[in-house]
Amino acid sequence: MIDLHLHLDGSIDPGDMPRLAELSEAALPQVGEEELRSLLSVEPDCRNLGEYLEKFQLPLRVLQTGESMEFAVYRLLERLDGQGLCHAEIRFAPQLHLEKGMTQEEAVSAAASGLRRGIRDFRLSAGLILCCMRGERGRAENMETVAVAERFLGRGVCALDLAGNEAAYPTDRFSDVFHRAMEREIPLVIHAGEAAGADSVRTALELGAVRIGHGIHAASDEGVMEILRDRGIFLELCYSSNLQTRAVGSPEEYPLERFLGRGIRATVNTDNMTVSGTSLKREYLLLQERFGLGVEALKGLAINAADAAFVTEGQRTALKGRIEREFPQWLRAGGR
C-alpha cells in the first residue's frame, strides 16, 4: 500500500489530460479518452527503455505551468487514496517543465502545494522526489535541481534521483552532481541496474544512494548483492515496467527470488501507472501469480516499503500499523 517509485508524468489519468492541457495552454491530439490512453501507454511490442521513454512526451507537454503541476499532483494523490494507498513518493524532473517559462523552483513549489492540499484532503502521506536527468546537456540544470531540492527538503521534497536513459548515459558521468547532493545531506535514490548492468548499481552505491530504482541487474553480481544486503539498501522493483522495457527478457528471468533469498530488501512499485498500464495492487497480484508468494510474504514487501519510506519514525510506525491491519483485505478486495 506504499508506492515509492512513481513518476508523475507517467501516471497522468487520461481523463485529466484536457484540463491539464487547458492549464498549460497546450494542444492535445483531437481524440477520445480511450485513444488518448493508448497514446499515453506503452505498446506490447516496446523494445527498450528508449522507446518506453517516448511515451512521456505527451504528458510533459501539459505539465508546463504551476497550475497544471499543482492539479496533477493533487489528482494523483486523490487516485492513490482511492486505491487504498497509505503513502506515496512521487517523482518528476523539474528541468522538464520549463518550456513555458517556469523556473525549476516554481515547478517544485507548485507540485509541493498540490501535495500539501492532497495530504490535507486525503487519507495518505506523501513526498516528492526530484529527478536529475541523464543526457548530453544538463549539468547546470542538474545542479539547479540539487539546489532546489535542498531548498524544499522537508517542505514537500524528500529525496533526489537520477532518471533517463541509463544505457546511453552511465551513472558515473553524474558523480559531481551527487557529491554536491551528499554535501547538502539530501537523501539519494538513483535509477540503476535497469538498462545497464550491476556496475551501474555499484556506482550508484558509491555515490551514496540509499535506495536503488529497479536495480534488477544487481542480481548478476554476487559482490553487488552483498553490498545491498550488508548496507540494508532497498530496491524499488517495478515488475511490469521492467518487462516492458526489456530490462529482463521474460517473467521467468525476473530476479525477485534471488534478491529475497539473499536477504535483500525489495519493495513493489508501479514506476508509471499510465505508461505501464498498471496499479500497485496489480503489481502485487502479478508477483503473487508469477512467484507463488503468499499474503504474508507480500505483506513483508509492503513492510519493507514502510521501512524504506522517507518519513519520520512516528509516521513509519503508523504506516506499518495500517499495513498490518489492512494489507490482506486490500489485496483481496476487488478493483485495481
Ligand SMILES: [Zn+2]
Ligand atoms: Zn523510474
